[in-house]
Amino acid sequence: MGCFASVSALGATLTLAAAGDGHVTIGTDAPFPPYMIVDENGGLTGFEQQLMAEICSREHLACDWRRVAFEELIPGVMDGRFDVVLGGMAITPERRALVDFTIPYQQTDDTEWFVGPPGAPAPDSAHIAVQSGTLHEAWLRDEGLDYRAYTTEDQTLRAVEGGAADLAFGPFEIRPDLAPRFAAGGLDLLYEVQIGDEGTAMAVCKGNDDLLARLNGAIRAMQADGTIATLESRWF
Structure with missing residues (x-):
């Protein structure tokens, strides 16, 4: 799957290259249930893993998965390490300036939550941990708030559990798998804000029109035949 493009981002011009025809390298951040789950054997499963596996099957693509930190996904597709990246990734104008997105295959609630112990200060006066x-x-x-960014979600939550931060900010309302951890750590969903986005999608480097068209074609077909609805029912 060829990908050659030149884009200007943050003042730097990058020349991008990707894998050969028929081979696609996929970058993702895992675990991020239910989108990406690491099973007991160390393999990947989950909503987006099964979604992408079905696309690879329909498009006769040889797909190779790579796990990296979330912060490396967009830079990785821009510099050619990955052909496509995914991981519960929301489409935003800032990201659109750097990469091309597929059509969205999921719309999510705009409500996002701050998590912390009861009595934790409000976000405008708190020290916040975030991925x-x-x-x-x-x-x-x-918003100009006081925060420290961590590489993983686990590190983000550990900062609150250990007292290094007052609050953690993230997509916690869609994560029932975290309920036991919150209960054990005495954490609650405390403060909510609305952050709009354009839906959840995959990203490719700018100019990789062939791969983008094939991904979009498969996603549209899977929306039409009910495959995506079936996967959502299975994982959400």
């Missing part, structure tokens, strides 16, 4: 590279970090930065 690096997420739309949550971008929102905190735009």
Whole structure:
């Protein structure tokens, strides 16, 4: 799957290259249930893993998965390490300036939550932990709030559990798998804000029109035949 493009981002011009025809390298951040789950054997499963596996089957693509930190996904597709990246990734104008997105295959609630112990200060007077590279970090930065970014979600929550931060900010309302951890750590969903986005999608490097068209064609077909609805029912 060829990908050659030149894009200007943040003042730097990058020349991008991707894998050969028929081979696609996929970058993702895992675990991020239910989108990406690491099973007991160390393999990947989950909503987006099964979605992408079905696309690879329908499009006769040889797909190779790579796990990296979320903050490396967009830079990785821009510099040619990956042909496509996914991981519960929301489409935002800032990201659109850097990469091309498929059509969205899921719409999510705009409500995002701050998690912390009861009595924790409000976000405007708190020290906040957040995962690096997420739309949550971008929102905190735009709002001028006090925060520290961590590489993983686990590190983000550990900061609150250990007292290094007052609150953690992230997509916690869609994560029932975290309920036991919140209960054990005495954490609650405390404060909510609305952060709009354009839906959840995959990203490719700018100019990779062939791969983008094939992904979009498969996604549209899977929306039409009910495959995506079946996967959502299975995982959400």
